[in-house]
Amino acid sequence: MTSETGFDPKLYDRFPTAEARSQSEVEELERIWAAPRGWRRLTIVNNNYVGLWYVATAFLFFLLAGVLALVIRTQLALPLLGVLPQETYNQFFTMHGTVMMFLFAVPMMEAIGVMLLPQMLAARDLPFPRLSAYAFWAYFVGGLCFFCSIFVGLAPNGGWFMYPPLTSTTYSPGINADFWLLGIGFIEISAIAGAIEILVGILKTRAPGMTLARMPLFAWAMLVFAGMILIAFPAVILATLLLELERALNWPFFDATRGGDPMLWQHLFWFFGHPEVYIIFLPAAGLVSMMVASLAKTELVGYQLIVLALLGTGFLSFGVWAHHMFATGMPTLSVGFFAAASMSVSLPAGIQVFSWIATLAVGKPSYNTPTLFVVGGLVTFVMGGLTGVMVAMVPFDWQAHDTHFIVAHLHYVLIGGAVFPVFAAFYYWSGMASRRRLSERMGRWVFWLMFAGMHITFLPMHLTGLMGMPRRVYTYLPGKDWEWTNLLSTVGAFILAAGILLFLIDLARNFRFTTENDVGNLYGGGTLEWLPTGLYSTRSIPVVKSRQPLWDDPKLARHVAEGRYLLPYSATGRRETLITSPVRAEPQYLQVMVGPSVWPFLGAVFTAGFFLLLTVQAYALSIACLPLATLSILRWLWDTDRQVPQKEVDVGAGIMLPTYVTGPRAHGWWATICVLVVAGMIFLMAVFSYLFVYGIHPSFWTIPTDRWWAFPVAAGYAAGASLTLYGRHLMGREGASKWSPTAALLFASAFIIASFATDWFTWQAQGFDPEVSAQGAFAQAMLALEGQMIAVIVLMAGYLAARTASGLVTRPRNTTFDVVSLFLLYTAAQGTATAILLRFFPASG
Amino acid sequence: MFEGWPPPILDPAGPYAGSIATLSWILFAMAAVVMIVVLGALYLALFGRRTIQSKLGGKTVIWLGGVAFPAVVLTILLVYGLSLTRHLSSPVNGNELRVRITGEMWWWRVAYLDQRGREVIQDANELHIPTGRPIVLELESADVIHSFWVPRLSGKLDMIPGRRNLMRIQADAPGIFGGQCAEFCGGAHALMGFTVIAHEPARFARLIEARRKREREAPADGGTGAQLFETAGCAACHRIAGTGANGLAGPDLTYVATRRTLGAGILPNNRGTMIGWIGNSQAIKLNNKMPPYTVLSAEQLTELAVYLESQK
């Protein structure tokens, strides 16, 4: 048996240990992990609480968007009704789509991840608890304020995909569109924060022995999910940024009259938008895979195939975005490519569906609510998938596109693929968080009402679409034969709503939140989240030897609770968790975690304040929020990256692990890489946009005159990068002074800032007015992107200097130092690429 | 069968929509077969006999049902679909009748082009075509993205600012075909209809000839209605060929009396709707760009309506 990190797997044989452990250790764990009470609840960062709040908030948005849907359906029940006037209707359907996609679906999956993953992986908590809290509060505050725009009639009204030029200032002069752009842009940041947390959590905090091949499928799905978010969300962040710049500063990115192109938005949006669908579906599929195995009381058939399917879906989903644009007149060749890719995505889906069926066949599924939801979801999803294959056929899509057929298709896929599984998960995992179980009898009613309602609503809607009813119409004229299908759909929508209402009643009657005395494993699951837990998760962290450890080792739960596995106590007297290696999950070090803090909450409130006040054009207040948000975040970071007196600790059975590491072993390093991936993707998307628009309207472009400035700029960046590397070298060298590595980084920052300034001013001197042509606008935007990184560098340099002054930059290794140097290197690289791209492209007229 | 059957997508009136209708039926059949297979497998997995269940519960089923079966079905469909796509979007010959249709918020500008691509006849919201031959539509947009869609004649194609998309339609027999904007284009998107009327080629030729003639000659004196049309401000936005009215912001009214509908496919064209539309179109099609003319008296409205009823 080989090892990834040099850890000897034989050490696992020491567990379970034989000697009895004292109860005082548990009490100490409870004391350390105790959650603050009263108003200090706002400072809670523990995943049990944050996860539940997160789920509850996402569910609240599901209900709110569902109410919007009901009103929409009422308006469409019969022709020419007056429930919703035109403008209100347009706001309602925009908000319905936006809230369901951005405020329900993605956050719900992240929320379930935050709630379940630590337990599933037997970690004490996620590796960046304060980041979870920040992501949650940002989402909560930002999402609620965003939703409230509908009560004052200022909600966005351009459809959830906000196509310009309809959403440009010419055609949407109000601040409605700004609400979307800033509100959603901000919530995407929260989603990315959550994704980084989840990605690092899955790769670095699994229980020892839980190799990738033994990982629960939900973790696999969330891994792919988080990776996809890091790659897909930057596209829409860039798109919202560009459109907001166009609206605020009149830079013509999407204005065809000045060399921009409205299609650019569609490409950027759908490069995000289609993976988004799988971002929603994959975690739900992971949940189903886990539930199917437990409900059928057997191992899942085809575990490896499903993992392959998850990865394959993740990969293919980035090649299908343009199938939302078949009707835009794309060239036949690219249409063919995207059609083929879109169809191939159904193969991984087929694998998952059939492996669930095979599992159900092997096992003995019992007739209960989660099974119903899983099977009902499966049937519904398959139907949605089939209409999906239909619209992947380009000529058929030319007819079905933008009609109610598509509305039906997407609801089949999303309700079958995500909503039903999530409801199944509510029932299946409610035992983890509630003192009482949800009512099985009511649960069946909930299912049948929802299932019937869903099909009554959306099955006739296919026909409505074929009969020619476009989507997003606030009314229709009588005499088109659309009356009866629409009326049927409305009736179905209310049946569906009745099911959800019943679920709420069930929740109110039976759900009683608890972290200790939960009802537990109702459906006989075999994975680690069903170990007895407290706020500190499991008492000791088990060694995992199979995919369903609880089934394979019936004594595991008892041993874990008795502390016979790793870390049955707090080794340092603080919150801590075990960090393991990414592939084989071998113990690497003990992470000492930060505890409750009000700063993530304040940081989130001020960040939300900045964005929302910007939207309502309260510029002074908004600008005032910015330093407050920055200070809050820096203050929260200040507590992190501390070393403890114990350099090495015994994590049980004499296994000694360090308490502080840096470099690729450290979880902080992984998170930094994730952030840089996001930044890099934003930059790549910007480069794509730049080249794309040039390709569409080359006649608007001129060749920059003084190209040679690219070289001094690049040289400056190179000098900055070299100094950074030298600083890293100094850090590790014996005998260098306390300040010398920091000084090297500060000088590097100065070089980089100076290069950027040179780049900026020499470019302005060329006289490309960003309001006149797309070239000028794009150049300015790319410089602004680099400027954003520069602003981060300035903050980081100051932060590093402050930490050095306080003696917190420890030698010979320090994570803060690592993070700052990685950012410097990246910024230098991006700056060089920007300078060269702007000046050497277009190369010739 | 029931109200609205067959739906227009499955009831094609020309070869382009026809091949898509055939494809649709094939796709429905495919979906039905796959659905039966999946539901059958699911039924057997849940309620089948133990022996069948044990056969179902293996990786072979996943490979067969999840990979091989869809792969074969999808490959066949893909080949068929792509060849159809190529066929439907094959390049135009250049000698077809060309019509430029420009999407506006929330109506359609129609211009018949001559061989050299010049706009010879202006119209709005209604397209006359001859039967039995393909017509090339040049789709453009004047403001935001619209999508041109007449389901019984062809699939839809977007009208994108800064671009020109080509689309072919053909009707096999004379008839009237309704259409509607399919891409959300703001406020009154729901009320942006379109009508295509297919004529026998000979009739169509006469119609075009008559209209060409009409474009060249000034009409007979329209009397007080014509004067009112110019003084009341109508002429600032609407054009009537050969008169002083040459506004281009709104639909061309040279042939308004021949149109089947008013307000872009939403109202029947008659005296009352004409007067009502002029008087306050905002009450009928909220947010459309025509201001309400509540200042006009009953007599003036009648004169205007009578004048417009003579524009053919």
Next chain:
Amino acid sequence: MLAEVSGRLACEGRIGRTDSLPLFAVTGGAGDKSACGIANMIEGVSQVRGRGASLERQCGIMEGHRFALAGIELAGNPAHLRMVSTAVGKSFHLPFEISRIESRQARRASAVSPAVEPMADEAGVVRSCPGAAERDDPAILGEPVKRPRLGHGAATEQRRADKKDVDAHRSATVKRGRMFRFLALAPLLLVVGACKPPPDQRYFMPMASAAQGKAAIERVGCGSCHTIQGIYWPQGKVGPKLDGLANRALIAGRLPNRPDVLASYIRNAPALLPGSSMPAMPVSETEARDIAAYLYQEGEH
């Protein structure tokens, strides 16, 4: 939530009428339609109005309405529960109509004042009814084209041209009847019912057909200026709403509200009331009377 939203919208003046809640409008319309349809049926049976309308057909219509009426009136208004408890499915019109027909009451010619008769020409309305087919078509062709319905409706319309032997109103009634049978099955949509007292004797116009009045209203497009009960599209706001006409003392605030005056006013308002903002409408005398009958019948609230 629904109520809240619509209430909010109403407060903001976004929707003109608070009663424009769809359910109200729909069920209200249903009652009207049903009653109108039954009245029409009876006339049809006694006089064989309309082409090819057989007795069976009419009975079918009646059946169709029974469901709607039962559901709507029962669910809608508690007063109805008492009033129609024995004869569910019968409109209030029914006893009146039947007794009239049975007694073979002489049909009174409606007295249109000769003073207001021949003014159409002065108002520039040369033809009493500009031929639909004529104006429909490019003049040079002279080919008769049937006036289509709108949008996709046009397409369906043409395909169903052969089925067009039943007149427009009847088919509409049947259709709506079907729809409302379905409505009756969906009790959650039946929130408010319409209460409909018997018609006022003053406005009873036996020679006129409200059904044909409706057809005429649709043909000349009265709806583009007036919001009229039972005319769903368009619902213009240039002129006043025409519901409750039977209860008004005056027409246009100045003229006595009498059937004959109303009919003349419809034909040529400026002649009766110089300065009226309502233009003369190209309808025949009979059509004007039909329209008046429809307005009285529909608007009695």
